[in-house]
Amino acid sequence: MELSKFTSRFDAKAGIVQLMEDLGDAMSGDNEILMLGGGNPAHIPEVQQLLRERMQRIVDDPAGFAGVVGNYDSPQGESRFIAALARLLRKEYGWDIGPENIVLTAGSQAGFFYLFNMFAGEYPDGSKKQIMFPMTPEYIGYADVGLADNMFTGNRPEIELLDDHLFKYHVDFSKLRVTDDIGALCVSRPTNPTGNVLTDDEIRHLLAIAADKKIPLIIDNAYGLPFPHIIFTEASPVWSEQTILCLSLSKFGLPAARTGIILAPAEVIRMITSMNAVLNLALGSLGPALVLDLVASGEIIRISRDCIKPFYENKAGKAIALLKQELQGVDFRIHKPEGAIFLWLWLPGFPLSSEELYRRLKQRGVLVISGHHFFPGLTADWRHKHECIRITYSMTDAVVEKGIRIIADEIKSIYADKTPAPLKGEGGDGGVKFDIPPPP
Ligand SMILES: Cc1ncc(COP(=O)(O)O)c(C=O)c1O
Numbered sequence: 001m002e003l004s005k006f007t008s009r010f011d012a013k014a015g016i017v018q019l020m021e022d023l024g025d026a027m028s029g030d031n032e033i034l035m036l037g038g039g040n041p042a043h044i045p046e047v048q049q050l051l052r053e054r055m056q057r058i059v060d061d062p063a064g065f066a067g068v069v070g071n072y073d074s075p076q077g078e079s080r081f082i083a084a085l086a087r088l089l090r091k092e093y094g095w096d097i098g099p100e101n102i103v104l105t106a107g108s109q110a111g112f113f114y115l116f117n118m119f120a121g122e123y124p125d126g127s128k129k130q131i132m133f134p135m136t137p138e139y140i141g142y143a144d145v146g147l148a149d150n151m152f153t154g155n156r157p158e159i160e161l162l163d164d165h166l167f168k169y170h171v172d173f174s175k176l177r178v179t180d181d182i183g184a185l186c187v188s189r190p191t192n193p194t195g196n197v198l199t200d201d202e203i204r205h206l207l208a209i210a211a212d213k214k215i216p217l218i219i220d221n222a223y224g225l226p227f228p229h230i231i232f233t234e235a236s237p238v239w240s241e242q243t244i245l246c247l248s249l250s251k252f253g254l255p256a257a258r259t260g261i262i263l264a265p266a267e268v269i270r271m272i273t274s275m276n277a278v279l280n281l282a283l284g285s286l287g288p289a290l291v292l293d294l295v296a297s298g299e300i301i302r303i304s305r306d307c308i309k310p311f312y313e314n315k316a317g318k319a320i321a322l323l324k325q326e327l328q329g330v331d332f333r334i335h336k337p338e339g340a341i342f343l344w345l346w347l348p349g350f351p352l353s354s355e356e357l358y359r360r361l362k363q364r365g366v367l368v369i370s371g372h373h374f375f376p377g378l379t380a381d382w383r384h385k386h387e388c389i390r391i392t393y394s395m396t397d398a399v400v401e402k403g404i405r406i407i408a409d410e411i412k413s414i415y416a417d418k419t420p421a422p423l424k425g426e427g428g429d430g431g432v433k434f435d436i437p438p439p440p
Contacts, residue, residue, distance in 0.1 A: 034403035037367035047253040075277035077104025081288035084296040100266040108248040108260030113145040119183035121148035129183030137374035154377030188220035190339025193390035197338040228252040229304035231339035259287030319393040326408030341394040
């Protein structure tokens, strides 16, 4: 079938398509796949209990139920939820925001589609702009949402080697060139896939650059404060006229409700409201209905801080301890886990590409994500891109443990094999070209 260029942007080879198909296969049916590849949040018992209670109250109230399932909300999103969120953020952080600064989207993924295409692509004067990721690795879901060619540019990080097999990425400001063809900067904080949290200093520096260039700094706060608070270090949340802050209910425990939240200057909110009307008519009402009381009372902050954060911190600690134990004797590093729900494993000098490791692990029933998908806009070849994998630790302890043991076993057996399969060339198979050093 001959289809438009627009269609080709949704090519099945896109990393996010592979990820979501793997995730769907693993989460449905009763196959034995160990899903350490997706971004599905855990089903935390306390959060589940709260959501069930709230759902029950909605179901038990005929008028309330009819309102939730039987009415279109406005294209800005449910107004009581938006007003309650504005009040909460004013009270908690003193931010000067009102309902005119908030719009909902059908998941924050849809929000990035809007934002990136608003600030990059062709401008009315014919000039073309890009979204810059000041530091890759960055979220896999950004790479394919652009409607124009060449919409992204990404930068290499500085790598700080830490004790005990850890390392941390930093923005390399010495190499950051924000030219006039950059329409916006974007960072995820905490970062998916690495678990990095950009420091307050790094954010201040990026904001200063954005202010100087009169462009927004988009901060993807899907794992951040005040909810779901999957952040294990000190980091201040930021909002200013220069910032576009994206939140989501997904990692709070509601990925199925598809509720993204954008905080931005009123002019941006009006544009996104119109886009919602054109593309969706209205937003789903279920997410806002389920958390309205928690936002109005501020309880969402307490649950996030006292329940969700320790839950994931504990899981991160266990996953790292096991990975370190199982990988003894191998040259490996893990990004310092500062937030989000992933471990980012770096195998310096690994004899195969991370894509090949992904394939071998899939054959053994374990799904991870190959690191090379997480460098949107970084076109330069860099061996490091093919030396990392992302491992999700949000699934049950039994699944994470079993998966990590198989991952470590596969890595060790590849190192032990004196004649690893040669890397395939660049092409449809996603293989990579680089010289293979002798296995250590
Ligand atoms: C960093 C980041 N941003 C955005 C999203 C999209 O979230 P959603 O569309 O479920 O709100 C995800 C999902 O995993 C993510 O990890």
